[in-house]
Amino acid sequence: MAELIEAPTGARTDAGTYDAPADTHAVAVARMGRSGRVLPRITGKLLSGLIIIGAITLFGLLGPLVVGDPHDASHEPLLPPSPAHLLGTTKLGHDVLAQIATGTQGSLFVGVVAGLVALLLALVFGVLAGYFGGAVDEVLMLITNIMLVIPGLPLVMIIATYVQHTEGLGALARSSLLVALVLGITGWAGSAVVLRGTARSLRTRDYVAASVVAGERPLRIIFVEILPNLVPLLAAQLIFGVIFAVLGEAGLSYLGLGPTGSITLGTVLNDAQTGQAVGSGAWWWFVPPGAIIALIGTGLSLINFAIDEIVNPKLRLAPAAARRQRRAQRAEAATRGEEVAA
Amino acid sequence: MRFWTRRVVFYVITLWAAVSLNFLLPRMMPGDPAAIMIGKLRRASGGRPLSEATITSIHALLGTGKDTSLWDQYLVYWGRMLQGDLGVSSTRYPASVGDLIADALPWTVTLVGTATVISFVIGIVAGAWAGWRRGTWVDQLVPVTTFLQSIPYFWLALVLVAVFSVQLGLLPIFGGYGVFEYPAGPEWSLGFLGSVVVHALLPATTIVISSVGGWLLGMRNMMVQEMAEDYVLTAEAKGLRPSRIRRAYAARNAAIPSLAGFGIALGFVVAGSIVTEQVFSYPGIGKLMIQAVQGLDYALMQGVFLVITLTVLAANVLVDLLYGFIDPRVRRNG
Numbered sequence: 246m247a248e249l250i251e252a253p254t255g256a257r258t259d260a261g262t263y264d265a266p267a268d269t270h271a272v273a274v275a276r277m278g279r280s281g282r283v284l285p286r287i288t289g290k291l292l293s294g295l296i297i298i299g300a301i302t303l304f305g306l307l308g309p310l311v312v313g314d315p316h317d318a319s320h321e322p323l324l325p326p327s328p329a330h331l332l333g334t335t336k337l338g339h340d341v342l343a344q345i346a347t348g349t350q351g352s353l354f355v356g357v358v359a360g361l362v363a364l365l366l367a368l369v370f371g372v373l374a375g376y377f378g379g380a381v382d383e384v385l386m387l388i389t390n391i392m393l394v395i396p397g398l399p400l401v402m403i404i405a406t407y408v409q410h411t412e413g414l415g416a417l418a419r420s421s422l423l424v425a426l427v428l429g430i431t432g433w434a435g436s437a438v439v440l441r442g443t444a445r446s447l448r449t450r451d452y453v454a455a456s457v458v459a460g461e462r463p464l465r466i467i468f469v470e471i472l473p474n475l476v477p478l479l480a481a482q483l484i485f486g487v488i489f490a491v492l493g494e495a496g497l498s499y500l501g502l503g504p505t506g507s508i509t510l511g512t513v514l515n516d517a518q519t520g521q522a523v524g525s526g527a528w529w530w531f532v533p534p535g536a537i538i539a540l541i542g543t544g545l546s547l548i549n550f551a552i553d554e555i556v557n558p559k560l561r562l563a564p565a566a567a568r569r570q571r572r573a574q575r576a577e578a579a580t581r582g583e584e585v586a587a
Numbered sequence: 588m589r590f591w592t593r594r595v596v597f598y599v600i601t602l603w604a605a606v607s608l609n610f611l612l613p614r615m616m617p618g619d620p621a622a623i624m625i626g627k628l629r630r631a632s633g634g635r636p637l638s639e640a641t642i643t644s645i646h647a648l649l650g651t652g653k654d655t656s657l658w659d660q661y662l663v664y665w666g667r668m669l670q671g672d673l674g675v676s677s678t679r680y681p682a683s684v685g686d687l688i689a690d691a692l693p694w695t696v697t698l699v700g701t702a703t704v705i706s707f708v709i710g711i712v713a714g715a716w717a718g719w720r721r722g723t724w725v726d727q728l729v730p731v732t733t734f735l736q737s738i739p740y741f742w743l744a745l746v747l748v749a750v751f752s753v754q755l756g757l758l759p760i761f762g763g764y765g766v767f768e769y770p771a772g773p774e775w776s777l778g779f780l781g782s783v784v785v786h787a788l789l790p791a792t793t794i795v796i797s798s799v800g801g802w803l804l805g806m807r808n809m810m811v812q813e814m815a816e817d818y819v820l821t822a823e824a825k826g827l828r829p830s831r832i833r834r835a836y837a838a839r840n841a842a843i844p845s846l847a848g849f850g851i852a853l854g855f856v857v858a859g860s861i862v863t864e865q866v867f868s869y870p871g872i873g874k875l876m877i878q879a880v881q882g883l884d885y886a887l888m889q890g891v892f893l894v895i896t897l898t899v900l901a902a903n904v905l906v907d908l909l910y911g912f913i914d915p916r917v918r919r920n921g
Contacts, residue, residue, distance in 0.1 A: 496862045535742030542737020567722035
């Protein structure tokens with residue numbers, strides 16, 4: 246992990262095998278190092294990711310205001326899509342579009358809350374372990390590794406079952422907030438490992454050593470010197486957390502362990518399953534919610550790619566360098582061909 | 588040697604933590620899972636009184652709620668675990684949890700195991716190729732694999748069922764074998780084996796499609812990184828054939844992290860594709876887990892969770908052993 250965040254310098258000397266030394270990997274890395282980019286370049290991937298996520302977020306935020314009441318069951322049951330009901334109706338006479346708009350909102354809520362909880366835990370465990378090292382590192386990483394090894398979904402299922410049948414929680418017991426918390430508490434370990442590796446490498450930097458010598462308190466060093474350098478990585482981990490939670494919520498709800506009070510994309514799928522949507526060919530009921538989940542995941546992953554390419558320049562520069570090499574090779578072959586012809 | 592000692596200590600602690608978590612969870616809850624469970628068992632047995640042994644066993648597993656100290660309960664619990672006593676199921680009374688798990692295990696292991704191996708092989712081969720052809724149109728495949736990975740796998744299963752079973756009527760909708768052709772249960776015959784294969788096609792396809800993207804992407808990225816290393820450049824400078832550089836140099840090193848991932852994925856085979864098994868009503872571990880959760884069968888739930896965790900741990904131990912041999916750097920830096 247250490248080399249991933251390393252500021253690229255022109256130190257590498259893997260000049261190309263072909264006659265194009267001016268434009269090889271090392272030079273490209275050096276150029277990128279100088280520009281010191283913080284924000285990702287707007288590439289095709291990033292743009293499509295942002296558009297997908299923007300559109301879905303808007304749909305989740307504004308959709309429920311426009312499409313009507315998702316609980317209104319006064320429509321004709323199991324209508325296929327028509328101008329009156331763009332995505333048809335369910336077996337109980339709900340408008341599918343209205344359900345999905347509200348469900349998107351619910352799923353995004355669970356995703357973001359769980360993602361933030363997981364990120365916070367990963368920060369505490371990963372950065373503290375990486376920064377302090379020694380005994381703190383041993384203990385925190387032991388807990389992290391145990392969480393990493395214990396299988397996630399079964400654990401979530403068990404915790405959710407116990408919690409949901411606990412008396413005294415009232416409405417909270419089966420709320421989407423609680424589902425989000427359970428998903429967050431069980432999903433932070435992977436991020437913690439990544440953050441710890443980077444924090445450990447940042448800790449050995451001269452500017453951190455300078456702060457230590459200057460007598461800064463450890464917490465201030467972590468917040469002022471280390472965290473700003475972790476921002477791209479934190480963003481990537483948050484995105485992973487959100488994807489994980491949205492998918493996890495869908496699975497949990499599909500099994501009937503999701504929030505009952507609110508509508509999410511997972512509960513819509515669960516209703517579709519109990520309503521025999523697949524058997525009766527009511528594709529408009531179960532295809533759209535799953536498609537939206539897949540789109541959320543894809544959009545977020547595309548954004549993550551852009552972040553990945555900042556954190557790990559090799560991923561971006563190596564294909565570009567290979568492309569240039571090939572072009573040079575082809576040009577060379579072409580000129581040689583002309584020489585032969587002449 | 589220090590490396591192995593550390594690993595052994597880690598696994599012992601993890602094992603202890605997993606069992607203790609199983610012990611603590613039902614006792615931390617304000618309700619009384621043991622009372623619920625015994626009530627369920629009474630109903631399941633049709634009002635006949637439960638044997639003293641069953642009740643003691645349930646109390647040992649889920650907590651007595653009486654004035655025995657938590658520590659004493661903990662010791663009794665460990666005693667039960669070491670004897671392999673996982674209690675009696677209430678949803679499938681009077682079957683013991685151990686027997687139920689033993690029945691379900693082969694189904695999950697064969698289905699998910701085969702699917703995992705297929706997915707891994709396809710992913711690694713395709714990933715090595717995509718990494719080799721970096722900077723060409725193949726790079727465009729990367730976003731496609733992300734889409735595959737972002738699909739909720741049970742939803743993919745639903746769509747496959749809707750198309751191949753409901754619309755086209757080609758493949759069976761549920762179960763691990765034809766329950767109508769073989770009402771007596773599994774038997775050793777060619778016809779039965781065929782029935783099992785046909786029933787496994789859709790679930791296996793679902794698992795392969797939804798997991799292949801991860802292998803492909805991981806391998807491709809590692810391949811791209813390895814291709815930028817100096818030793819590859821040296822190999823090129825020596826004038827080795829590209830196919831040799833690809834196979835014997837880059838792909839070999841690039842596959843190391845994927846191999847570790849593969850070992851761990853094999854461990855998660857038993858955790859299975861819980862939700863996929865639910866879609867197909869496949870008679871495996873996942874289905875058992877769902878039954879337990881839906882029927883509030885706490886004993887079954889604990890037992891399944893314990894078995895799942897144990898397999899994952901075992902797989903991790905194996906991976907560690909192998910990894911230490913494959914990649915000596917791990918031993919030194921671990």
